Every structure is written in structure tokens, then in C-alpha cells.
Amino acid sequence: xxxxxxxxxxxxxxxxxxxxxxxxxxxxxxxxxxxxxxxxxxxxxxxxxxxxxxxxxxxxxxxxxxxxxxxxxxxxxxxxxxxxxxxxxxxxxxxxxxxxxxxxxxxxxxxxxxxxxxxxxxxxxxxxxxxxxxxxxxxxxxxxxxxxxxxxxxxxxxxxxxxxxxxxxxxxxxxxxxxxxxxxxxxxxxxxxxxxxxxxxxxxxxxxxxxxxxxxxxxxxxxx
Numbered sequence: 134x135x136x137x138x139x140x141x142x143x144x145x146x147x148x149x150x151x152x153x154x155x156x157x158x159x160x161x162x163x164x165x166x167x168x169x170x171x172x173x174x175x176x177x178x179x180x181x182x183x184x185x186x187x188x189x190x191x192x193x194x195x196x197x198x199x200x201x202x203x204x205x206x207x208x209x210x211x212x213x214x215x216x217x218x219x220x221x222x223x224x225x226x227x228x229x230x231x232x233x234x235x236x237x238x239x240x241x242x243x244x245x246x247x248x249x250x251x252x253x254x255x256x257x258x259x260x261x262x263x264x265x266x267x268x269x270x271x272x273x274x275x276x277x278x279x280x281x282x283x284x285x286x287x288x289x290x291x292x293x294x295x296x297x298x299x300x301x302x303x304x305x306x307x308x309x310x311x312x313x314x315x316x317x318x319x320x321x322x323x324x325x326x327x328x329x330x331x332x333x334x335x336x337x338x339x340x341x342x343x344x345x346x347x348x349x350x351x352x353x354x355x356x357x
Contacts, residue, residue, distance in 0.1 A: 147325030227343030280310035
């Protein structure tokens with residue numbers, strides 16, 4: 134018998150929004166300020182998923198080495214990204230309608246991301262996605278990042294559902310590991326920033342279109 138899902142929590146970058154173009158733009162500006170060569174979009178996209186600090190570190194390593202520049206580079210990245218975090222970022226097709234359908238079905242919704250919390254909230258607000266979410270936990274909300282399960286568990290606590298059986302929706306290996314560590318079912322959005330083949334993920338189901346998500350949750354996870 135399937136456990137009843139009582140909430141749905143989403144990752145942000147690569148799951149709800151295609152944010153790599155803005156992350157790439159900030160990274161290119163950061164590197165230029167350090168006299169480093171630019172990296173292409175595909176390379177920077179491959180660095181997404183483990184927090185801003187790791188993204189910046191990977192950019193430095195890929196362009197000559199960290200060389201004690203991490204703090205300076207991270208500050209520059211934050212400055213450039215905060216100047217225009219949604220200039221190129223857009224929700225994936227069907228996200229708003231899927232969120233509305235899930236909320237109408239009575240499922241509390243949350244966001245658990247490794248993006249800093251204030252920036253995550255700004256991106257959601259800029260793209261008119263904030264309203265359905267009762268909780269947003271970011272990469273600096275706690276001292277630990279995903280795949281540690283603590284941020285996901287905190288998100289459920291903020292939804293008023295500590296220990297509830299929830300679905301975590303994400304696009305990457307980090308999200309898969311987070312759900313596993315929290316003991317929750319995982320749904321894979323296949324158009325995001327994963328590095329492995331979709332078939333290799335331990336997911337309750339995978340989906341390519343947000344139009345399909347409410348029905349998949351209803352049919353496969355029997356929400357109350």
C-alpha cells in the first residue's frame with residue numbers, strides 16, 4: 134500500500150526555473166573582473182547544484198585555479214547576480230498551472246534549494262511564483278546544504294508538517310540524494326541540470342512536462 138503524500142517540496146534551479154543563463158552571465162562577469170577567461174553556458178550549467186560557493190570554486194578551478202581568490206570571487210559573483218537575477222531566467226513551461234493545481238488539491242507546497250534564501254525568494258517573486266509556497270528554505274538558512282536532509286526537513290516543519298510523508302521534486306543527483314537521506318520519495322524533472330541518464334535515478338517517477346505532474350502525483354502517490 135502506498136503512503137499518502139501530504140506535501141510537495143521543490144528544488145528551484147533546474148526544477149522550477151531555468152536559471153543557468155543568469156548564473157552563467159554572473160560567472161562570466163566575475164571571471165572578467167579577475168582577469169580570467171569566460172566559460173561557456175554548458176560548462177557553468179554543469180557547475181550548478183551544490184551551492185553558490187561550489188559553483189564559484191569550480192569556475193576558478195576551470196580557469197586556472199582557486200589561488201586564494203574564493204572570497205573575492207564569491208563576493209563578485211553575488212554582486213553581479215543580485216544586479217539581475219531574472220533577466221534571463223524563466224519558469225519551465227507549465228510550472229504556474231501545475232503549482233495552482235496542486236495547491237487547489239490541498240497540498241502544501243515548499244521550496245528547498247541550495248540557492249541563498251533571500252535570492253531564492255526574490256527569483257520566485259520576480260517570476261510571480263511565490264504565492265503558492267508556504268515555506269522557502271535556502272542554502273544559507275541552515276549551516277548545511279543539500280544533500281544533507283536537514284534543509285528538507287526544516288521545510289516540512291515550516292509547512293507545519295514535521296515528519297510528514299512528502300514528495301521531493303528535483304532535477305539533479307543532489308536532489309535525489311537529499312530525498313533519499315530524508316527518507317522521502319523523489320520525482321525527477323528530466324529537463325534540468327542532471328549529469329546522469331534519467332533512467333539511472335532512484336525516482337518514484339520522472340516527468341518532462343509540468344502539465345503531467347498533478348496527475349502523476351494523484352495516480353502514483355495517492356495524495357489525501
